[in-house]
Amino acid sequence: xxxxxxxxxxxxxxxxxxxxxxxxxxxxxxxxxxxxxxxxxxxxxxxxxxxxxxxxxxxxxxxxxxxxxxxxxxxxxxxxxxxxxxxxxxxx
Amino acid sequence: xxxxxxxxxxxxxxxxxxxxxxxxxxxxxxxxxxxxxxxxxxxxxxxxxxxxxxxxxxxxxxxxxxxxxxxxxxxxxxxxxxxxxxxxxxxxxxxxxxxxxxxxxxxxxxxxxxxxxxxxxxxxxxxxxxxxxxxxxxxxxxxxxxxxxxxxxxxxxxxxxxxxxxxxxxxxxxxxxxxxxxxxxxxxxxxxxxxxxxxxxxxxxxxxxxxxxxxxxxxxxxxxxxxxxxxxxxxxxxxxxxxxxxxxxxxxxxxxxxxxxxxxxxxxxxxxxxxxxxxxxxxxxxxxxxxxxxxxxxxxxxxxxxxxxxxxxxxxxxxxxxxxxxxxxxxxxxxxxxxxxxxxxxxxxxxxxxxxxxxxxxxxxxxxxxxxxxxxxxxxxxxxxxxxxxxxxxxxxxxxxxxxxxxxxxxxxxxxxxxxxxxxxxxxxxxxxxxxxxxxxxxxxxxxxxxxxxxxxxxxxxxxxxxxxxxxxxxxxxxxxxxx
Numbered sequence: 001x002x003x004x005x006x007x008x009x010x011x012x013x014x015x016x017x018x019x020x021x022x023x024x025x026x027x028x029x030x031x032x033x034x035x036x037x038x039x040x041x042x043x044x045x046x047x048x049x050x051x052x053x054x055x056x057x058x059x060x061x062x063x064x065x066x067x068x069x070x071x072x073x074x075x076x077x078x079x080x081x082x083x084x085x086x087x088x089x090x091x092x
Numbered sequence: 093x094x095x096x097x098x099x100x101x102x103x104x105x106x107x108x109x110x111x112x113x114x115x116x117x118x119x120x121x122x123x124x125x126x127x128x129x130x131x132x133x134x135x136x137x138x139x140x141x142x143x144x145x146x147x148x149x150x151x152x153x154x155x156x157x158x159x160x161x162x163x164x165x166x167x168x169x170x171x172x173x174x175x176x177x178x179x180x181x182x183x184x185x186x187x188x189x190x191x192x193x194x195x196x197x198x199x200x201x202x203x204x205x206x207x208x209x210x211x212x213x214x215x216x217x218x219x220x221x222x223x224x225x226x227x228x229x230x231x232x233x234x235x236x237x238x239x240x241x242x243x244x245x246x247x248x249x250x251x252x253x254x255x256x257x258x259x260x261x262x263x264x265x266x267x268x269x270x271x272x273x274x275x276x277x278x279x280x281x282x283x284x285x286x287x288x289x290x291x292x293x294x295x296x297x298x299x300x301x302x303x304x305x306x307x308x309x310x311x312x313x314x315x316x317x318x319x320x321x322x323x324x325x326x327x328x329x330x331x332x333x334x335x336x337x338x339x340x341x342x343x344x345x346x347x348x349x350x351x352x353x354x355x356x357x358x359x360x361x362x363x364x365x366x367x368x369x370x371x372x373x374x375x376x377x378x379x380x381x382x383x384x385x386x387x388x389x390x391x392x393x394x395x396x397x398x399x400x401x402x403x404x405x406x407x408x409x410x411x412x413x414x415x416x417x418x419x420x421x422x423x424x425x426x427x428x429x430x431x432x433x434x435x436x437x438x439x440x441x442x443x444x445x446x447x448x449x450x451x452x453x454x455x456x457x458x459x460x461x462x463x464x465x466x467x468x469x470x471x472x473x474x475x476x477x478x479x480x481x482x483x484x485x486x487x488x489x490x491x492x493x494x495x496x497x498x499x500x501x502x503x504x505x506x507x508x509x510x511x512x513x514x515x516x517x518x519x520x521x522x523x524x525x526x527x528x529x530x531x532x533x534x535x536x537x538x539x540x541x542x543x544x545x546x547x548x549x550x551x552x553x554x555x556x557x558x559x560x561x562x563x564x565x566x567x568x569x570x571x572x573x574x575x576x
Contacts, residue, residue: 016206035173037164037205041156042499042528054155054162063153063166 012040012072022077023055026084034059040072055083064090098213099175101185102289103198105239106220107229108191111249115220115281115288116188122285126183131171133190146171148187152197155204161502161527163197164204172201176211184289185212192235195219195242196506196527203529216293219243219273220281223262224253230265237474240266241506241551242526243273244293252279270551271476272509294524312364312557313341313408316357317458318348321379321399325423326456328377330416331392338386338418339368339410342379342397348404348459356406362481364408365561371395379405388416396423412463420456474506477555479548479564484515489567494523494530497563502528504555510548511535515569 016038023029023036037056053068053075066083068075106112116130130145148167156162168187175182189198195217202214219239229236240246246266251259263275276287330338341363343356359381368385371377373393377384379400386395399405409418490512497505505527512521523532538544550560 013206013210020207035169037169039155039204041162042495056153056155058166058169060170063151065153065155 022080100215110220110222111281132188216244318460360408483568485567505552513544
């Protein structure tokens with residue numbers, strides 16, 4: 001049994017997979033030529049939430065970074081839908 | 093990181109001309125039977141005809157504005173994503189960085205996303221150093237310092253161009269910056285590949301090993317004198333110190349041997365992190381295992397002490413004795429101990445035993461004197477800070493401390509690594525960190541005859557040893573006095 005509540009590296013594999021799939025769907029991303037990264041950041045800046053979810057979309061030739069002001073485990077499909085609007089607005 | 097099927101990755105850093113390409117060619121041409129992919133920035137330099145040499149263009153991107161801790165390599169992510177599709181055909185990946193690259197974004201790339209963590213395991217950061225020309229960069233180049241600080245393995249190459257003394261000097265300098273890296277020497281980058289590949293430096297499932305000498309290069313005192321004291325009253329006289337106080341610790345020893353001095357030194361490192369006791373002019377100081385803070389005024393001063401018993405003592409001082417004109421004298425009517433110190437020359441206590449001369453017949457000189465390197469804890473030089481202690485730690489307090497460090501010191505702490513003794517748990521807690529990325533977990537059980545202890549190493553710039561020790565001490569739930 002792992003006694004240590006590892007707050008620094010929580011096991012978010014399942015939710016990461018889900019979020020990646022939502023990003024792909026709502027952003028309308030192709031099956032290849034694009035990489036999605038899902039990370040959590042502990043931001044020390046004043047005014048920032050303690051933990052943010054950062055979604056990076058690596059397309060050629062550019063990289064787009066989106067932030068959701070809560071930990072990954074609380075990210076829901078409507079959060080992705082919301083940030084997808086910024087992406088679609090910029091790309092259409 | 094912990095997936096056994098993950099492909100190991102070695103990151104190869106080093107300045108231009110240090111021998112990276114020579115080493116790469118050597119690795120690729122060796123008959124190891126492995127399918128190795130090389131991701132290199134200086135594309136085309138690797139001379140071996142290999143279909144798996146992939147060019148990269150150092151596309152760095154920030155996930156958080158301006159924070160190095162949140163910077164990763166976009167080009168690497170794209171390449172790694174492509175290689176995932178053929179990972180069954182690959183045994184190993186080597187990422188070569190440019191000479192001026194900061195290794196952090198490369199290392200962080202392997203921690204940033206679960207899919208990457210599952211598919212690849214960062215094996216080690218290997219830095220090649222040109223033994224002759226590195227002196228041109230080591231003091232001024234932040235990239236050079238970072239490459240050394242981040243390294244798990246350092247290859248001192250081109251050893252044929254320098255003398256043995258120069259190599260020793262360089263090795264000492266490198267160890268003061270990164271006490272954990274394993275250092276190898278080579279000519280023409282000839283090295284047994286088992287020293288640089290598949291060494292599991294980042295794998296928490298592998299045995300976490302810290303160099304047992306990791307405390308040696310970083311001590312909070314600059315001088316130690318070994319004295320033979322009687323069970324009598326002594327005077328410690330000082331004058332002219334630029335600092336308002338001086339810390340001094342006495343440690344009784346069984347005998348004047350190297351092993352006893354090492355024990356006393358370890359004890360002193362711990363005592364220097366404890367709460368000090370202020371001692372004013374004309375007062376007694378504690379002559380065994382107490383951190384005495386002598387309050388120094390702009391005049392000659394006398395402090396008194398009386399050893400509990402006759403014997404050998406190691407006296408550790410925060411600064412060299414010449415800086416505050418420290419001298420020991422025996423008290424007593426028949427001894428001329430009242431001689432004014434005005435006009436007394438500097439270097440009253442010889443800093444080396446070879447120069448020992450009796451200036452004052454009442455003066456008590458050390459039978460041995462040892463100088464330590466000045467601490468660099470408050471400047472921006474890259475250093476290592478090690479903590480070793482047996483005390484059990486509160487897991488909740490450890491969480492708070494590490495969280496604080498990651499958020500507030502993440503930029504300056506390049507690497508951290510260690511083993512912790514958590515209160516009430518029979519398993520060791522092992523951890524690794526690169527800037528703000530941290531990986532930690534319960535490891536194997538402590539063995540019945542094993543000393544449960546904490547061993548932690550921080551490597552970075554602007555490291556404040558006192559602050560790190562103070563944070564660590566707040567995690568202690570049971571204080572054990574023995575420090576050996």
